[in-house]
Every structure is written in structure tokens, then in C-alpha cells.
Amino acid sequence: MNTLLDWRPAADTQGDRLALQNFECTTPKPSYGEPHPRPWEWDVQADIRQRLLKDTARHAQRDQRLLIADDDDGLAAVVAHAQMKECPSEINVPPGVPIRLLVVIAVANRHRRNGGAFADHALVECLYDILDREQGSDHIVVVTKIDFRNLPSMALAQRNGLELEVPGDENDPLGWWYLNLYR
Numbered sequence: 001m002n003t004l005l006d007w008r009p010a011a012d013t014q015g016d017r018l019a020l021q022n023f024e025c026t027t028p029k030p031s032y033g034e035p036h037p038r039p040w041e042w043d044v045q046a047d048i049r050q051r052l053l054k055d056t057a058r059h060a061q062r063d064q065r066l067l068i069a070d071d072d073d074g075l076a077a078v079v080a081h082a083q084m085k086e087c088p089s090e091i092n093v094p095p096g097v098p099i100r101l102l103v104v105i106a107v108a109n110r111h112r113r114n115g116g117a118f119a120d121h122a123l124v125e126c127l128y129d130i131l132d133r134e135q136g137s138d139h140i141v142v143v144t145k146i147d148f149r150n151l152p153s154m155a156l157a158q159r160n161g162l163e164l165e166v167p168g169d170e171n172d173p174l175g176w177w178y179l180n181l182y183r
């Protein structure tokens with residue numbers, strides 16, 4: 001598995017639009033009317049395919065960044081992050097410390113279920129990009145929301161030092177995770 005990919009900002013070009021629209025990071029949906037076995041993955045894939053490029057352009061004032069990486073077989077990974085003004089009060093952010101929302105990390109199906117090394121690489125690339133975007137800060141708080149049923153994403157977060165602060169549950173499945181990122 002090659003994790004030495006060239007990452008770049010996605011552009012509003014026909015090639016990037018088509019790659020994002022065809023990106024597969026979960027199993028196909030079952031027969032008509034049947035639910036997807038991992039609906040949180042299906043939702044993420046739908047957002048990447050339908051909205052993420054437009055959302056990135058619309059949220060330029062929040063410095064939303066959409067980065068993509070290709071391999072020999074096409075689009076291999078997608079990450080996005082953006083500035084946030086505030087996060088849940090349970091996450092202690094000192095005054096003046098910037099907050100970045102990790103919007104999405106997704107890897108193509110062909111790179112999944114290999115122990116997480118490819119996803120780890122994607123997260124690290126995203127964190128480096130966050131450091132590049134917040135040049136004037138020695139401390140950045142990175143936050144993200146993960147569905148409590150999404151065991152691979154929670155394992156990814158834990159392996160890379162993120163901490164669960166507000167757990168998700170049946171009523172509100174998205175839990176808040178955070179990382180204090182220092183230079």
C-alpha cells in the first residue's frame with residue numbers, strides 16, 4: 001500500500017467534480033428499500049459526492065479546505081477542515097486559540113480494512129494542512145464529530161491522540177472529539 005500520495009486542494013474543475021461524484025468510501029446500497037448497513041458511511045459518501053466541493057466554495061470565509069489525493073486507480077482519499085468560531089462548552093479552548101473543525105476524512109474502499117494505516121496518513125496530512133493554515137498560532141484546537149456507531153473512525157481518532165469529550169448516543173449519534181495540536 002502506497003501512502004506517499006500527492007495531496008492537493010480540490011478545484012472546481014470537471015475532473016475533480018467527476019472524481020468526487022464517483023468517490024466510493026462505503027459498500028454499495030442494498031436493494032431498493034433496504035437500509036444501508038452503515039448509514040453514517042452512506043451519508044458521508046453522499047455529502048462528498050453531492051455537496052462538499054460546493055460547501056468548500058461557499059465557506060471560503062471560514063477558510064474551509066478540501067484536499068484530495070489520487071493514486072493509480074483514481075481518487076484515493078478526501079479530507080476537509082474549516083475554521084470554527086466556537087465549539088461545545090465541554091471542550092476547553094483557551095482565549096485566542098484558533099479552532100479548526102475536521103469536516104471529513106474518507107478513504108476509498110480499496111484502501112480500507114488494512115489496519116487503518118491509510119486513514120492515519122490522511123489524518124496526518126490534514127493536521128499538517130491545519131498547521132499551515134494557522135501559521136501564527138503555536139496551539140490549535142482541532143474538533144470533529146464522529147457517529148458513535150462508527151468504530152473505525154473512533155479507532156482512528158484514538159490512535160492519533162484525539163479525545164472523546166461529548167459522547168454520541170441513540171438520541172444524538174454524533175459525539176465531539178478534540179485534539180490540542182501544538183507546533
